[in-house]
Amino acid sequence: MARHRKYDLLDIIVQSVNDCGWNVLYVGDISQHPFVLKIYSNEESHLLRIYIWNLTHGGGAARPKNEYRIQITGADCFEKHAGEKTLILGWWGEVGVYAGFDYAKHTGKLGFSPSMQIREEFLRKALINSFSPCDKGNNEIAIAFRPDFFVSYVQSSEQLHSFGDSKKDFKVLEEISDRPPELNTELIQQVSKQRQTAVIQLSRKLRDTSFKARVLTAYGNKCAFSGMQLKLVDAAHIVPVSSDKSTDDTANGIALSALYHRAYDKGLVTFNEQYQIIVNIDEMKKFGETGFDGGMDKFVKDLRPVIAVPPAVSDRPNIEFIKEANRLRGWK
Numbered sequence: 001m002a003r004h005r006k007y008d009l010l011d012i013i014v015q016s017v018n019d020c021g022w023n024v025l026y027v028g029d030i031s032q033h034p035f036v037l038k039i040y041s042n043e044e045s046h047l048l049r050i051y052i053w054n055l056t057h058g059g060g061a062a063r064p065k066n067e068y069r070i071q072i073t074g075a076d077c078f079e080k081h082a083g084e085k086t087l088i089l090g091w092w093g094e095v096g097v098y099a100g101f102d103y104a105k106h107t108g109k110l111g112f113s114p115s116m117q118i119r120e121e122f123l124r125k126a127l128i129n130s131f132s133p134c135d136k137g138n139n140e141i142a143i144a145f146r147p148d149f150f151v152s153y154v155q156s157s158e159q160l161h162s163f164g165d166s167k168k169d170f171k172v173l174e175e176i177s178d179r180p181p182e183l184n185t186e187l188i189q190q191v192s193k194q195r196q197t198a199v200i201q202l203s204r205k206l207r208d209t210s211f212k213a214r215v216l217t218a219y220g221n222k223c224a225f226s227g228m229q230l231k232l233v234d235a236a237h238i239v240p241v242s243s244d245k246s247t248d249d250t251a252n253g254i255a256l257s258a259l260y261h262r263a264y265d266k267g268l269v270t271f272n273e274q275y276q277i278i279v280n281i282d283e284m285k286k287f288g289e290t291g292f293d294g295g296m297d298k299f300v301k302d303l304r305p306v307i308a309v310p311p312a313v314s315d316r317p318n319i320e321f322i323k324e325a326n327r328l329r330g331w332k
Contacts, residue, residue: 006033009052009091013037016098016147019231033074036084039154046154047084051075055090055099055118066120068092070099077109085154090118097126099134100143100153102161118142125177130209132177139164148213152205159198169195176202211235211248218310219255225269225277226302228257236261238321243328251318254307263299267329273319275307278331 007030014024017039027047028036034051053070070090080086080103088106090099099118106116118134125132126144131153134142141164145153153160163173172191176199191199215235223233236256239246246252256264263269268284271277279300287296309316 006052009054010035012091012147013050013052013150016150019148020151022151034079034086039151041151048154049079049081049084049086050089051078051087052089052091055092055123067117068099068120068123069115069117070101072110072114072116075110078103078106080107085157087154087157088116090116092123095123095127096147097123098145098147098150098153099123100145100157100161102140102142102164104158104161105138105140116142118144129177130206133160133163133170133173135164135170141170148209149205152202152209156198156201159195160202163195166195172199173202176206207248211237211250211253214250214315215253216255218250218253218312218315219308220310222255222308223257223260224254224307224309225256225260225264225271225304227304227308232258234258234261236264238317238325240265240325240328243324245324247321249318250310250315252321254317259299260303267331269303270326270329270331271307271317271322272326273322275309275317277303277305277307279303280331 010030013035014037017024017037022039022041025038025040026036027038028034034049037048037050039046039048051072053072055068055070057068068090070088078086078088086103088101088103090101091097092099099116101116101118117136122132122134122142122144126146126149130149131143131145134144136142141161143153143157143160160173163170169191188196188199212235216233219233221231221233222229233255234257235253237246238252238254260269268280269277270280284296284300307317
């Protein structure tokens with residue numbers, strides 16, 4: 001497999017951020033490594049200094065066969081400037097996962113021919129579970145993670161790597177990465193108080209990531225209302241998450257383009273128990289009366305008469321979820 005050039009690695013980073021629903025600004029000279037990027041969504045933003053290399057097999061008889069590593073070139077130390085987060089990443093293109101290494105453990109001058117290692121089993125676990133922590137010894141852990149976990153890693157990288165300071169807390173982190181994502185009060189209470197918030201946020205993120213992956217896969221990454229793809233499709237809850245009756249079952253999800261997702265949540269369009277798509281005529285008339293009906297004809301024309309449903313019956317919208325969602329949104 002051909003090795004990625006640095007520009008290829010930058011493209012992978014940008015695509016990962018975009019796929020998480022965030023945006024990227026190039027702050028530094030992209031011809032220079034490390035890359036300096038600002039990622040942002042709504043009112044939250046992070047300024048990043050990113051060092052990244054390809055993960056390759058350790059090689060040599062003296063090294064474990066299951067070891068992968070980044071060979072650090074072009075840097076004699078890792079810089080961190082005020083207001084920035086410094087990320088040290090590896091990318092394993094064969095599987096499509098990252099490895100994140102702890103900047104706090106590598107703040108000094110680097111030695112001769114430096115490298116950082118992670119074991120293959122954790123890279124493969126991350127492909128299945130979104131992320132996987134690898135104990136490297138000496139209170140240091142590396143985090144393997146999928147591209148759809150990129151922003152979550154940025155948001156909580158310091159806290160995630162700090163779990164290496166406590167064997168008890170690290171065991172909980174391992175358990176979270178291996179089990180189906182759910183908020184478990186008993187599990188949370190086992191963690192040191194300063195890390196309980198991180199566990200809660202991580203559990204929620206894994207739940208959201210799992211729901212999104214299952215729903216988009218079920219619908220073939222196509223909008224059920226219009227057939228659109230273009231990587232502009234969301235995994236929408238049928239019964240909104242604000243309701244006590246909402247679940248993260250695939251049958252409570254539907255793939256919708258960003259436009260129809262917002263329209264569905266606002267009650268402009270819905271679907272019934274026969275999967276027929278229904279437009280809110282009363283609301284559409286109001287748009288016409290106030291002069292905000294531009295594009296309405298195309299909005300309606302692009303709708304299918306019936307939603308596209310997943311091949312697996314168990315993945316299709318549950319009738320009770322549809323009824324409850326329409327009741328909550330005021331449909332008669």
